[in-house]
Amino acid sequence: MSRELVLIGIGAGDPDWITLEAVRAIEEIDVQFVVLKEDELDDLVAARRAVIERHRTTPLRTVELRDPPRPWRTAADYNAAVAQWRSQRRAQWGAAVDAELADGRTGGFLVWGDPSLYESTLAIAQDLVAAGAGGDAPLSLRVLPGVSSALALAARHRIPLNRQGRAVQISPARLVRDGMPADVDDVVVMLDGRQTFAAIDPAGLDVYWGAYLGTADEILIAGPLAEVRDTILAARAEAATRKGWVFDTYLLRRRSP
Numbered sequence: 001m002s003r004e005l006v007l008i009g010i011g012a013g014d015p016d017w018i019t020l021e022a023v024r025a026i027e028e029i030d031v032q033f034v035v036l037k038e039d040e041l042d043d044l045v046a047a048r049r050a051v052i053e054r055h056r057t058t059p060l061r062t063v064e065l066r067d068p069p070r071p072w073r074t075a076a077d078y079n080a081a082v083a084q085w086r087s088q089r090r091a092q093w094g095a096a097v098d099a100e101l102a103d104g105r106t107g108g109f110l111v112w113g114d115p116s117l118y119e120s121t122l123a124i125a126q127d128l129v130a131a132g133a134g135g136d137a138p139l140s141l142r143v144l145p146g147v148s149s150a151l152a153l154a155a156r157h158r159i160p161l162n163r164q165g166r167a168v169q170i171s172p173a174r175l176v177r178d179g180m181p182a183d184v185d186d187v188v189v190m191l192d193g194r195q196t197f198a199a200i201d202p203a204g205l206d207v208y209w210g211a212y213l214g215t216a217d218e219i220l221i222a223g224p225l226a227e228v229r230d231t232i233l234a235a236r237a238e239a240a241t242r243k244g245w246v247f248d249t250y251l252l253r254r255r256s257p
């Protein structure tokens with residue numbers, strides 16, 4: 001016999017951004033593992049609950065995994081702090097999976113957007129599977145894609161992410177603090193809590209910005225970065241005050257000569 005973990009991408013906003021495969025998995029899992037992050041947003045918890053209510057016809061057992069605090073925001077050695085946090089998490093999740101997932105059963109994680117993009121859940125699930133590979137009831141892993149915010153952004157702005165025959169980079173904001181990488185013309189920027197777009201040299205750049213994509217609060221702004229960055233800053237600040245949090249993603253595009 002064996003046990004299975006399934007990471008279910010639920011899309012990054014619109015409840016329709018979920019695949020039929022994911023809908024089937026939600027109906028079939030035996031237990032749901034819910035990761036409670038220290039700064040988890042109520043709206044995201046509610047969104048996951050709504051997905052379950054919509055696609056599950058029977059009650060679902062839920063096991064909560066409380067995340068250890070994230071020390072690296074203040075840590076001197078970022079990589080060491082992340083490694084230590086990961087190992088704490090791995091130990092805690094491993095114990096919970098062993099205790100709660102019986103032989104022959106499937107446990108699910110509902111993951112925002114797509115599980116493969118800026119999500120630590122998948123790396124930890126891989127570690128758990130590797131650790132449990134030789135046991136009496138080995139663990140296997142399935143990953144079900146969902147619509148990522150990066151792709152939702154392109155769809156909402158009705159643009160291709162790449163230009164013909166060219167590459168696209170997907171980057172956390174901290175890696176574009178000094179501007180666009182020298183040899184890249186299109187960068188999708190995620191995880192920007194500091195409005196990095198407004199601090200870089202806007203010469204020659206266009207921006208396609210989206211916040212709360214796929215939700216009733218969605219905001220889209222596009223144009224030359226020099227011209228629209230103040231509009232984005234104002235819209236972002238107003239939304240942050242109103243809602244208490246912001247999720248935004250944007251494409252920085254070097255204008256063609």
Ligand SMILES: C[S@@+](CC[C@H](N)C(=O)[O-])C[C@H]1O[C@@H](n2cnc3c(N)ncnc32)[C@H](O)[C@@H]1O
Nearest residue numbers: 012013113114148149190191212213247248249
């Ligand atoms: C931890 S990452 C998760 C990404 C997710 N796995 C995905 O595929 O979209 C969170 C970041 O994704 C982006 N994001 C997620 N949902 C979004 C949405 N509805 N609108 C705009 N950006 C979003 C933001 O850049 C946010 O900081």
